[in-house]
Amino acid sequence: MKYGLPLLFLICLSTASNLRAAEPRRSAGGLHAGAATSNITPEIGGDIVGGFVPVPCTDIHDELHARCLVLDDGKSLVALVVCDLLGMHRSLCVEAKRLIEEATGIPPSHVLLSATHTHSAVNALGERVRGYQSDQPLTDYQRFVARRISDGVRRAISARRPAEIGFGSVDVPEHVFNRRWFMREGTVPSSPFGKVDRVKMNPPGGSPDLLEPAGPTDPAVSFIAVREPGGHLISIFSAYSLHYVGGVGAGQISADYFGVYCETLKRLQSAPEQDPPFVALMANGTSGDVNNINFLAPRKGLPSYEQIRKVAEDLAGKVQAALAAVEWKTEAPLAARMQELPIRWRSVEAPLLAWAQETEQKTQAAGDKNSLPAVYSGRVQRLAQASAETKAPAQVVRIGDIAIGTSPCETFAETGLEFKKRSPFKHSFMVELANGYYGYLPTPRHFELGGYETWPGTNYLEPQASVKLMDALLGMARELESPNR
């Protein structure tokens, strides 16, 4: 059926008025906050993507969520969202932000979307065959996640109420270990490209060949707490620089320690069944080279989920205890900046491309799909055909005297520590895997050392990317800190 012109005109009019109606009213003054969760668990039957090779999902141990916190200072709204996913393709984030802006008027720059990096989720990174593209058509699951993120933000907006805010930080060094190690000469295996690396990722635990870790860890749980004035907590947004814990059941979907931390922190509240409910969020800080394995001792086999519970319950207890030292404020000016950085993809030179083409032929002839050379020969060829621009997003969100800087990569601990040190704000921390996914982000020093995270296809961006990101974050932080300078 064809619509006549008047009907079409009416449809357009009603869309425009819906948009206006969707604009949330800014609160009358003073800080307001609301928080909500949105279930993003996939159906059983997809592929779990955290491992080197995907495994079929046969069960769901615990549900995956998009956890949402919305802050409102009477002038602007900011939405912080943490999703139980390995990572999110930039196009998924663009779509979620589009839906949020359409429904609520919050601009994309004021929405911080990040993934926890749980390794027991299904793919939201896009189809691997499409390779290294800034823009991709979305899969059904990615579209579902984008809609659920937008729903969660809308629910958080509905749950807004007057709020006080405070910052806290507690060091929990016992769960974080740098996973890149210098080893005795001749004991680091050669890379899939036949080169000798100076450091080894995830070396054998307790090996006599271990010398020392190649980088630091960041032991801090940074957190932003909001509560009803003098009363119950509304939400805690936290970030810890730990890759994930793992040790989940075979074929099971799980939010890893991130989910257990949020549930434990909720149980620790004096009124855990309040309505609207308390919502905790645990974002990933900068953990590209940091995991939960103490390499100085051989790893003990534990029952599934035991290590996850141990880490999560310890962190939740320490954050709960640290709340006692929080200084509560009734105001926190909100502002945010976001840029797509002029960072280039990692270049693939002719000899590397020739290696990849030759290796692919050899491994295919041998029926080998899963060895390191087989996997990397494909990745290198796809990287050689990357889109023209990366559009790698960087963002700084200002919440009073707190700055959150973001990276779209698995970012090394030293980058997060540098941002904390150099940011002009009283309190600063970083959230990684934000607003897109662009592989590992070693610092230039680490490119010299080599190892898994620096291999082309694990690393997607040029070796100066971490420096360019830091410059951009600090530039935006300075602008937000003194807008009139």
Ligand SMILES: [Zn+2]
């Ligand atoms: Zn990772």
